[in-house]
Structures are given as structure tokens and as C-alpha cells.
Amino acid sequence: MKYIPKTASLSESIYRDIDKNEYLNEIYEALLYNYSTNLFDLDRPQKQIQIKDALRFADLLSKSTYAPTADRDHQWGQEIATLLHLVYPQDKVVKYYLGSVLSAVGNYRGLKVPSIDGYKSADVLDGIFYEFDKEIHLIPGQKDEYFFHDQKRVYDRLSDPYFSYSGPTSMGKSFVVQTYIKEQIENGSTKNYAILVPTKALINEVRGNMFESLQNELTIKNYRIVSAIGEIYLQQHHHFIFIMTPERMHHLLIERQDLCIDFVFVDEAHKISERGGRSSYYYKVISQLKRLGNTPTVIFASPNIPNPEIYLRTIPGVQPNTIQRLASRFTPVSQFKFYMDLPNNKMYIHNEHTKSLEYVYRVPADMKLSKILHRVGRGKQNVVYCSSRQKVVDFAIAYASSLQALDNPKLIKLANDIKNDVHKECYLAELVEKGVAYHVGYLPANIRLRIEQSFEDGDLRTIFCTSTLVEGINLPADNLFITSYRNGKANMDEVTFRNLVGRVGRIKYNLFGNVFLLRMDTSLTEKQYEKLLNNDVPEQKLSFDLEENKSHIPALVNDLIKGDIEMSACRTEAADKDFDALRKFALIIINDYASGIDSPLTEMFENYVTSEQKSSIMSNFPLEKTSNDITLSYDQAYTLSEVVSSGAKYPELKGENDAVDFDELIRFLSMLSRVFKWDIYEKDTIGKSSNVLRWYAVILLRWIRGNGLNSIINHAIGYKTDHPNTGIWVNNIHIAERYDGSRNHKNYIIAETLGVIENVLLFSISNYFRKFSLEYKAFHNVDHFDNDWYEFVEYGTTNDLTIFLQRVGFTRDSATFLEQPRNQVKYIANVDGEIRLKKSVMTCGNASVEMDANEIQYNMPELFVD
Structure with missing residues (x-):
């Protein structure tokens, strides 16, 4: 007999252990099984279900008011009602109950799904309550559009000084803040707003959303949306909505210390918990904003994190507390997860509530990825996750090999533009004509955006991608196929997996999405798949508290005590990714010490140094030996200042064709390599060797001369034709000893060339040119100079x-x-x-x-x- 406390409420008595109810679990398992057999069109008898009993459970769960389990209960009730509707689509009673369940859980947007549109409660009191509840959750400025309950709870807290919340991917976390900013502006706000996102792809998405929602209101209220430091609007008198990565915001705040930002929204805040140097920008930016004298409102949003309050620790002087946080588990879209073990020819459906795999059927021996896609993805919007960029391309080609071109005018135009803009033999163009695409970071921004738009419009049906797309961009996918639990060479963690899975399902069209986890070969273990399926997201730490960083802080302390700004001991014992983070942490700490500022990083560092050691570090690094720029250490800054004061300048561009003495350019790049110590800090790219630097210089020249990508790629292919023994390389991986002129090798060169432009020219070289240009302007006391190669690289032209x-x-x-x-x-x-x-x-x-x-x-x- 179950023990129920005497003081328990009726709600607790009903819901506390409802997940242990054997009959409920039996019904749910049967529904999952029957849905699976329908989805795969299996010729086998379905399990018997008492529909009335299933509906009663769904109704009961949807009305749960027991706080500890309410999110789980509401989710389960919606899942049962959705599964019933999928298995019995013609049953009018099931359809009515689904509408009732959606109303009870506050999923009013779900009521607009075409298959159940028109629901009206038969119970008068319920109907009155739902209309009242809808009125409370009406989205400002919208008609017949409603917040989910937890969205409204978040919305009501956005005027707090700081707040951190988390929820499933489909909760619409960013939408809430974007709506808040829109309403504030329409109501006459003159504040400056900033939205920090982790990727360029998300910049484009959020920027597009803000333009679409505000439109002419931007002009009327004198607001401008800014997503790059060089945009002309920053020289004009406006109020601003900044949409930037933390890196861009960091550099903007260095260059424009007169800016006042009143409200900061940190989207995808779980990135603060990741290994690597990127997390350090969040600490620095929030500290920079506070230094400006006007402490802004700071809001964090993260996916599925059980302790979102942890990110409040990045705000100087603020300690985490459960009052300023909300962690939601309810998702308006259900995800049904299938595990297909192809080496063992078995398929299972995952039961989220019992954390178990339920066997469905024996998979045919010839069942491969392409066949699975054809079987369950036909006529649907499909996203296929792959662990590497090369697998993205390989799998897309294999899948499309049996497809015919669709004769779709929009896709034909997109394909032709890819041929003209990239290369006539680029695989992507041929795939697009068949309704298939791959989406990787090195593709030109305009092509990526058009692929996303074509998929959203339903012209493209299947996209193959890495985590960079599905982690950030919201695509309207019905099915998600996960071909590996790896993300690059490392295994996916629970945060990444849950965020990935949450991308499937489209509340505008459906109440559910399917996730297929594919174990495609024996190098992938069953145990790891089961771990990802069954484990909840663990509590997160800030990146400086990760063991991979903490274990090396004693070495870092010793380096700083010695005055070793290269941090040699730390660099020797830490992995490259972790050293990048530790170096940036150290640059922040010594600058904060010298400036007399207490910050989350100095607070952490106090646990590793004595007062004598701290004094020694402060003595080694006075303010003039530190920098507000965490990408530049004193040794680099000092040498840069010396070479500029000695007359260093960019190579001259001569004549109409911007002729450059190539050897002079190589000497200039070699000089920068010595100044910035690329052999230490950029050893995998621009610091690798003089031959690599010459190759980058060739592409650099064509880029700044305004050559189109097609021209640059053709030149790169021509170079390989003339020098076939240089082989084929992609991402520092040696693919072939000799270039053979095949279409396959040409596509490797396309990928490598585009990757160099995106990751080397527009990131590494651009950043160092920026530092040189800033120093040059400061020394010569000018705001602008004609031969500014940083500007030429940033814009890819001298025009x-x-x-x-x-x-x-x-x-x-x-x-x-x-x-x-x-x-x-x-x-x-x-x-x-x-x-x-x-x-x-x-x-x-x-x-x-x-x-x-x-x-x-x-x-x-x-x-x-x-």
C-alpha cells in the first residue's frame, strides 16, 4: 500500500505517485507501440486499448495542480491525447478530448493545429475559465495569440533587475523576450537593448524576427537594429537593439565606451558552461556593461537546465537564488523517440516516463539511412544530424542518389545561383534540385539563409547538417534523424542532446515530432544511446568551475607569480581548448586586479592564491600591463606598439587592379606572426607554417580585391591543377596525397576554400588586422585611414x-x-x-x-x- 501523509492535499494524493500506476503505464506503452506500427506501416496486430480509460487518464493528468509533478503530468496528459488522436484520427470523442487537454494545460496555440481547429468546450464552467485564462495569457499587440503559461510567468519577470530561466527548446524562450522588447518600444521606451546569441546563424534569425515584428515602428520610435560594429547607424543618433555574439559585443564596448545598454538578454546561456575560450566573453561583457556606470537588466535563457540560477553568478555582486529563476519542463510539442539498432536489426520506441526501450520489430538487414528516410520521411520535413561536415555531404549525396529532380522553379533558381556564386560542380546545387540540401558553417551566408527559407517554405524537404544548425536555428521539422551521438570527435552531452531533440515538431502545424536515433555501425555503443535517452540534464556549473579548468589553475597561478604572460606551464599541461579558456580567464583577472574590480573570476581565483601570491601577481601586472581586450595580452600589445611606432604599415595597393607586392604582403604577415606569436596562440591555423601562410595570402588578396567566391574557388582549383602534389586537405585533415581533378576532389577544395574564408580570413586574420588598425589609428591620432586592410578584409573589397x-x-x-x-x-x-x-x-x-x-x-x- 502506498504511504500518503495525513496532511496531504487531495491533489497530492492523486498525483504524487500517479506515474507508478500500472494501468496508466500499460495504456501508454500500448499507445506508443500502436503509433510505431502505424508510422512504419507494419503488418502486425495492434495492442488493445480501452479508449475511454486512456481519455480519462489524459484528462486527469492535464488538470494536475500538484506543483512537484505538474509539468510532468501536463506533458504526459498531452502526449496521451496526441497519441490517441494519431492512432484514432477519425474518432470525434478523441479529437474533443485533445482540445480539452490542450486547453487545460494552456497550450492555446496547439488548438490552432489544422487537425483539431474549432474546439469548443461542452462544459460551460470550463469554457468560461478557459476564456478567462486566455485573456490573461494574450500576447501584447496580438489578436488570438497566447503565451504558454510558463512563457507568461517569464514575461512578467522581465522587468526584474536580473532573472534566469530555462525550458525545453520548443517553449519559445527567445520569443518571450523579443515580444517584451517590442512592447516596450511600442509603449515609448528609449532604452538600448542587447540580445547576445552564440552564432552568426542565430544573429540572422533573431534579426529577421525583430525586423518582421517591428517594421515601420523602428522608424517611428527612432530605433535601429545593429548586428555589426561597422554598421553606419552607430554614427547616427538613435536608440538601438543590438543583436550580436558576445565577441562582437566585447569589441563594441571597447570601441564605444560611451554606449549605454539598459537591457541585456543572454540567449542560449548554457554556452557559459561549456569548455573553451568562448565562455570567457560572457563574464567579460557583463563586467564591461557594469563598468559603464549604468547596471543593466540582465536576463538569461537556457534549454533544459535544472539550475538556471547558476548563470546569475556571472553578474558581479549577485549570488544565485531560486527567487530569480524559473525552470520549466513543459513543452507544447511532444517528441516521440525511436532507437534503431541497425547492426542488431532491432527497432525500439523510447518510453520517457519509465526510462525504458520498448521493442517494436526486427529491422530488415538492408535497412540503411536512405531507406529509413524514404520510408518515414516521404512528404515530411526532415532534418538529419551528422557528426561531421564531411558526413553531412556524404550522407546527403547517398540519400539523393535515388531521387529525381523536382522541376520546382524556386529550387532550380536556387541551384543555378549556387552554381554561379560557388561553383558549377558544387554538389549542393544538384541536391537542391531534388529537394535535398546540406547546411554547414562554411557556406556563404546568403546561401545558408536561402536554404533555411526554402526549407521553411516546404520547397526543400530534407536537410543534412551538423550541430551548428540544429542547436540554434528553429526549423519546421517533422522528423529528426540523429546518425551519431558524437559531436565532432567528442560524445554529445545531455544538454546538447536534449537541445537537439527539442528542435523537432512544429506547433504551427503539429503537436508532435519524431526523433530517430540511428546506431549505424558497431563503433557506436548501445549503452551511450541509452544513456542519452534516459539521463536528465544534470545541474550545470560555470565554465571556470569545470574540472578541465580547475585542475590547471595551480599551474596558471605559478605562471602569473613568475610574470610569465605566455603562461607556459599552464599551456604545456592543458589541452588547447582549455588553455584558450584559462588564458582569457587570466587576462580578465589581472585586468580586474589592476583596476580594483571584484568580479566572479577574481572571486573564484581567491580560492587558489594566498594574499602574498595575489600581491606578487598584482605587482607583475600593473594596469599598464593589462588590457580590457581579452584577445590581446601585454606581450602582444607591447610589441605591436613598438612596430607601429617604428613605421609599420599595411602593404600599398597600387593601380586600378589593387596590385600588391606579394613578397611585401608575406613579410607583413610574418611580422604580425612574430608580434602576435601565432606559433603559440594560433598554431593550428595561421601559425602553422610559412607555406600555409602563403596559401592564405593568395586567398586574402583575391578576397579584398572583391573577387566573387566562384572566382576565388576557380583559382584555388587551378592552383591544385598546377600543383597536384600539394594534395587535398580539409580542416587540417589530409584527404589525399595528390589532386586528381575529380568532381569529388573539386568539392573538397570548395569546402576548404570556403572554410578558409569563413574561419581564417573573416575570423583570425580579421581580428589581428583589427588590432593593428586600432593601434595605427591611436599612434597617428586619426579616426580613419585610406589603406585600412581590416576594413578591406571585413567587407571583402576595397570598393x-x-x-x-x-x-x-x-x-x-x-x-x-x-x-x-x-x-x-x-x-x-x-x-x-x-x-x-x-x-x-x-x-x-x-x-x-x-x-x-x-x-x-x-x-x-x-x-x-x-
């Missing part, structure tokens, strides 16, 4: 018009299109000496230009003329 167009928001490809003489005549005007765009540019026929222009018209309406 003033192309640079201007990018500074107002066009991508490089769009700006290059408009800069062409025939297009200048059509779309560009000169009004009183000012550059203007004709409104016809919004229908110019170039999809990327149209997408850019339709956003820019809200940020800079004065740019457009009739």
Missing part, C-alpha cells in the same frame, strides 16, 4: 560603394551584385551627393538582394527613393 552597402546591412554578395555597372544604373541613385537605392531593388530578381533590402527599408527608410 567604397560596396563597403557602404554592407555597412547599411547588405551581405557582401548582395553589395557586389549592386556594385556591378549595369546594376548601378538600374538601382542606385545620387541625391544631393548622397547614395540612394531605388525601391525597384526590392523586386530586382536577385533573391539575396531582395531579402536584404526588405529588412534594410525598416532600418534606413531614407536610403530608398522612388
Whole structure:
């Protein structure tokens, strides 16, 4: 007999141990099994279910008010009702109950799903309550659009000084804050807002969302959306919505210390708990904002984290507390998870509530990824996760090999643009015509955005990708196929897995999504898959408390006591990823010590140093030997200052074709290598060897001369044709000893060249050129100089018009299109000496230009003329 405390409420008596109810679990297992047989069209008898009993359980669970289990109960009730509707789609009673359950759990958006639209409660009192509840949860400025209950709880806390919340991926965590910012602006706010996101892809998504929701309100209220430091709006008098990565925000705050930011939203805050140097930017940015004198509101959002209050520790002077947090587990979309063990020919469905795998059927021996996709993904929107960029391409080609081109005009146009912009033999173009695509970080931004849009529109049906897409971008997927539990070479952790799984399901169209975990070969273990399926997300730590960092802090202390800014001992014993984090932590700490600032990192460091050791460190690193820039240590800054004061400058560009003495460029890059110690801090890329530096220099020159990607790639292929013994390399991996001219090898060169542009030119070299340019301006006491290679790299051109167009928001490809003489005549005007765009540019026929222009018209309406 179950023990129930005498003081227990009726709610506790009903729900406390309802998950142990054998009959409930029997019904749920039967529903999962029957749904599986339907999905795979299996010819076998279904398990008997008493529908009325199942409906009663769903109704009971949906009305749970017992706080410790309410989220779980509401989720389970919705899952049962959804499964009943999937297994018995024609049953009107089931359809009615599904509507009732959705209403009870506050999933009013789910009521708009086409298959159940039109629900009306037959119970008068229930109907009155639901209408009252809907009114409370009405989204500001919207008609018939409602917050989920936990969304509303978050929304009501966004005016607090600080707050941290977590929830499932499909909860719409970012949407709540974006709605809050919109309402504040419409109500007359003059504050500056900042949204920090971890990737460029998320910048594009959030930026697009804000443009779509605010539109003309931006101009009316004098707001501008800014996502890059060089955007022209920062030189004008406006209020701002900054949408940036922490790195960009860090550099912006260094260059613009006059900025006042009143509200900061840290999206995907779980990144603060990850290994590697990127987490350090969050500590630094929040500290920088506080140094500006106006402590902003700081809001954190993270997926599935049980202790979201941990991120409050990044705010100087704030300690975590459970009052300023909310951890939700309810998701408006159910995910049904299947485990397919292909080496052992078995398929299971996972029971989230009993944490067990229920056997469904024996998988045919010839069942491979492509066949599974054809069987359950036909006519659906499918995302296929792969552990590496090369597998993304390989799996996409294998799947599409048996498909025919769709004769879809939109896809044909996209495919032709890929051939023209990238290369005529690029695999992606052929795949797109068949409704298939791959999405990897090195693809040009305009191509990535159009792939995402085509998938959202339903033209592209299947996308193969790495974690960079599914971790951040919200795509309308019905099915998610996970081909490995690895993320690169490392195993996925629970946070990444849950975030990945949560990307499937589309509340606008469905109440559920399917997740297929595929064990495709024996190198992947059954135990690891079961661990990911069964384990909840553990409590998170801040990155400086991770064992991988803590274990090396004593070595770091000894280095700093010795005054060793290269941190030699720490660098020797720590992995590269961890040393990157530890070095940045150290640069923050010595700057905070010298500035007399208490911060979360100095507070942590106090546990590892005595007062004498701290004094020694402070003596070694006075303020003039520290920097606010955590990407630049004193040894680098001092040497840079010396070479600039001695007359160092960028190589001269000569004539109309921007001719450059190549040997002079190599000498300049070699000088930067010595100044910034690339052999120590960039040893895997630009510090690798002089031959690699020469290769990067070739691409660099073509990039700044404004050559299109197609031209740069053709040149790279031509170089390999002339020098086949240089072999094929991708991501520092040696693919082949000799280039053979095959289409396969050409696509490796395409991937490597695009990767160099994205990761080396636009990240590493751009960052170091930025430091050189800032020092050059400071020494010569100028705000701008003509031969600024940082600007040339950042915008991929030396052309003033192309640079201007990018500074107002066009991508490089769009700006290059408009800069062409025939297009200048059509779309560009000169009004009183000012550059203007004709409104016809919004229908110019170039999809990327149209997408850019339709956003820019809200940020800079004065740019457009009739």
C-alpha cells in the first residue's frame, strides 16, 4: 500500500505517485507501440486499448495542480491525447478530448493545429475559465495569440533587475523576450537593448524576427537594429537593439565606451558552461556593461537546465537564488523517440516516463539511412544530424542518389545561383534540385539563409547538417534523424542532446515530432544511446568551475607569480581548448586586479592564491600591463606598439587592379606572426607554417580585391591543377596525397576554400588586422585611414560603394551584385551627393538582394527613393 501523509492535499494524493500506476503505464506503452506500427506501416496486430480509460487518464493528468509533478503530468496528459488522436484520427470523442487537454494545460496555440481547429468546450464552467485564462495569457499587440503559461510567468519577470530561466527548446524562450522588447518600444521606451546569441546563424534569425515584428515602428520610435560594429547607424543618433555574439559585443564596448545598454538578454546561456575560450566573453561583457556606470537588466535563457540560477553568478555582486529563476519542463510539442539498432536489426520506441526501450520489430538487414528516410520521411520535413561536415555531404549525396529532380522553379533558381556564386560542380546545387540540401558553417551566408527559407517554405524537404544548425536555428521539422551521438570527435552531452531533440515538431502545424536515433555501425555503443535517452540534464556549473579548468589553475597561478604572460606551464599541461579558456580567464583577472574590480573570476581565483601570491601577481601586472581586450595580452600589445611606432604599415595597393607586392604582403604577415606569436596562440591555423601562410595570402588578396567566391574557388582549383602534389586537405585533415581533378576532389577544395574564408580570413586574420588598425589609428591620432586592410578584409573589397552597402546591412554578395555597372544604373541613385537605392531593388530578381533590402527599408527608410 502506498504511504500518503495525513496532511496531504487531495491533489497530492492523486498525483504524487500517479506515474507508478500500472494501468496508466500499460495504456501508454500500448499507445506508443500502436503509433510505431502505424508510422512504419507494419503488418502486425495492434495492442488493445480501452479508449475511454486512456481519455480519462489524459484528462486527469492535464488538470494536475500538484506543483512537484505538474509539468510532468501536463506533458504526459498531452502526449496521451496526441497519441490517441494519431492512432484514432477519425474518432470525434478523441479529437474533443485533445482540445480539452490542450486547453487545460494552456497550450492555446496547439488548438490552432489544422487537425483539431474549432474546439469548443461542452462544459460551460470550463469554457468560461478557459476564456478567462486566455485573456490573461494574450500576447501584447496580438489578436488570438497566447503565451504558454510558463512563457507568461517569464514575461512578467522581465522587468526584474536580473532573472534566469530555462525550458525545453520548443517553449519559445527567445520569443518571450523579443515580444517584451517590442512592447516596450511600442509603449515609448528609449532604452538600448542587447540580445547576445552564440552564432552568426542565430544573429540572422533573431534579426529577421525583430525586423518582421517591428517594421515601420523602428522608424517611428527612432530605433535601429545593429548586428555589426561597422554598421553606419552607430554614427547616427538613435536608440538601438543590438543583436550580436558576445565577441562582437566585447569589441563594441571597447570601441564605444560611451554606449549605454539598459537591457541585456543572454540567449542560449548554457554556452557559459561549456569548455573553451568562448565562455570567457560572457563574464567579460557583463563586467564591461557594469563598468559603464549604468547596471543593466540582465536576463538569461537556457534549454533544459535544472539550475538556471547558476548563470546569475556571472553578474558581479549577485549570488544565485531560486527567487530569480524559473525552470520549466513543459513543452507544447511532444517528441516521440525511436532507437534503431541497425547492426542488431532491432527497432525500439523510447518510453520517457519509465526510462525504458520498448521493442517494436526486427529491422530488415538492408535497412540503411536512405531507406529509413524514404520510408518515414516521404512528404515530411526532415532534418538529419551528422557528426561531421564531411558526413553531412556524404550522407546527403547517398540519400539523393535515388531521387529525381523536382522541376520546382524556386529550387532550380536556387541551384543555378549556387552554381554561379560557388561553383558549377558544387554538389549542393544538384541536391537542391531534388529537394535535398546540406547546411554547414562554411557556406556563404546568403546561401545558408536561402536554404533555411526554402526549407521553411516546404520547397526543400530534407536537410543534412551538423550541430551548428540544429542547436540554434528553429526549423519546421517533422522528423529528426540523429546518425551519431558524437559531436565532432567528442560524445554529445545531455544538454546538447536534449537541445537537439527539442528542435523537432512544429506547433504551427503539429503537436508532435519524431526523433530517430540511428546506431549505424558497431563503433557506436548501445549503452551511450541509452544513456542519452534516459539521463536528465544534470545541474550545470560555470565554465571556470569545470574540472578541465580547475585542475590547471595551480599551474596558471605559478605562471602569473613568475610574470610569465605566455603562461607556459599552464599551456604545456592543458589541452588547447582549455588553455584558450584559462588564458582569457587570466587576462580578465589581472585586468580586474589592476583596476580594483571584484568580479566572479577574481572571486573564484581567491580560492587558489594566498594574499602574498595575489600581491606578487598584482605587482607583475600593473594596469599598464593589462588590457580590457581579452584577445590581446601585454606581450602582444607591447610589441605591436613598438612596430607601429617604428613605421609599420599595411602593404600599398597600387593601380586600378589593387596590385600588391606579394613578397611585401608575406613579410607583413610574418611580422604580425612574430608580434602576435601565432606559433603559440594560433598554431593550428595561421601559425602553422610559412607555406600555409602563403596559401592564405593568395586567398586574402583575391578576397579584398572583391573577387566573387566562384572566382576565388576557380583559382584555388587551378592552383591544385598546377600543383597536384600539394594534395587535398580539409580542416587540417589530409584527404589525399595528390589532386586528381575529380568532381569529388573539386568539392573538397570548395569546402576548404570556403572554410578558409569563413574561419581564417573573416575570423583570425580579421581580428589581428583589427588590432593593428586600432593601434595605427591611436599612434597617428586619426579616426580613419585610406589603406585600412581590416576594413578591406571585413567587407571583402576595397570598393567604397560596396563597403557602404554592407555597412547599411547588405551581405557582401548582395553589395557586389549592386556594385556591378549595369546594376548601378538600374538601382542606385545620387541625391544631393548622397547614395540612394531605388525601391525597384526590392523586386530586382536577385533573391539575396531582395531579402536584404526588405529588412534594410525598416532600418534606413531614407536610403530608398522612388
